[in-house]
Amino acid sequence: MISDTRVLPINRGLASEIVTRLTTAILSGQLGPGERLREEELADALGVSRGPLREAFTQLERQGLVVLHRNRGAYVARLSCEDVDEVYSLRLALEPLAMQRAMQFVTTDQLAELQVIVDRMATYGTGMTEQEAAQDDLMFHDVIYQASKHQRLYECWTNLRPQIHIMLLTRNVANPDFRYYAPRGHTELLDVLKSKDEAHAIAVVQEHLRIAYDRVLSSYPSQKTRD
Amino acid sequence: MISDTRVLPINRGLASEIVTRLTTAILSGQLGPGERLREEELADALGVSRGPLREAFTQLERQGLVVLHRNRGAYVARLSCEDVDEVYSLRLALEPLAMQRAMQFVTTDQLAELQVIVDRMATYGTGMTEQEAAQDDLMFHDVIYQASKHQRLYECWTNLRPQIHIMLLTRNVANPDFRYYAPRGHTELLDVLKSKDEAHAIAVVQEHLRIAYDRVLSSYPSQKTRD
């Protein structure tokens, strides 16, 4: 029976397909911050019409990867210091709730999934792409949000995730030492998730995020506002 | 000079206009829970084409007022007990952050605006529509979210607000006594907002929301899942 989370990302609809394509392009740097995205040109390049592309644009705007100017076009977002602050302060409000509920609803399968990720993190230091490390980090937290069984909360996380992805990549460039923190930090999170001490779990989550926030912010030389 | 928040709701784009129309229709009960919304039919009725209507549908889905079934159509959402739980647990995570930041950034204009609302609440008991009471309640909290100077947080609130609106209306039917709580509760919120005691303010917000949650939930006879 196929019911694994790994097979889910099969896109429904053309717009979603475009979203993942553009997301990949932005995260990989093929589309740089501030770059203009012209509807007609992009539609031609992707081999789709403007309708689905416009729908993709609005999704990407919700996820903070693209900024839309009415009648002026779409631009790849440029994350400012304030954006980092917003993303992390919001995450700091959301993730304790996720953890609290995940402690209630998490399945053994999900715990195993988390363990796999943590184990892989423990092997960091050997050949490890920043992209892979960032994806592991995001996937760990994604599983927790999934485990929280809270649709609306998961949606919030979905909108934040691509922006956090960018920040993780930015951070890793400036802080190669995260490889040593990642396994320890996430092991601790997994431990408290398995515990029954809700208050302690929330405290650990907050501490974890505050550390991440400090690291990211320290490597952000206060850029200008978005395009 | 016209730069008042009251004149802002001038919609940009046709889709937004459709959203407010449909929102009004749903909140007023003209479109009942579970009712089907056929694209072509509705587009004709509204005098618009399918493009903007589809865009409006996706916005309404984000706001939890409409549920979309791929290739099967759109339906007015039917809020279940679990939905109430999700909305209020999420709000309980968001609003303390809003309050905390609002304490930092709130302007005297915004404080005055809040005072006006609270004063109007104090006159409840005389002729007062449920719709008006609900709007005052929402507007009070809206100002706080605005004052928090946090785009992403405000977006979350924007998506939650219509659902809370529905719940307020549902609640008010079953709990006419809220007219006595509303002025007191919101006066207290305004007081702590003006204070410098962050921890106390957060506690008051949480207490306020828990009371609201209890009242709403008590009048929800556990319906089935959404359409």
Add this chain to the structure above:
DNA sequence: AACATTACAACTGTTAACAATACACACCAA
């Protein structure tokens, strides 16, 4: 009963043409 087939209804995607918008730039007046 279990499964493949079919028909249908509705949504999804495409296209091309037209309308509306916002910025830029030149122009003019003070």
Add this chain to the structure above:
DNA sequence: TTGGTGTGTATTGTTAACAGTTGTAATGTT
């Protein structure tokens, strides 16, 4: 110079008709 006014142009916003796809349910077969 400064500030307002008008016009132009590129680009998005909107429409409408058509073609393609999907999921459902009825139908038929084993």
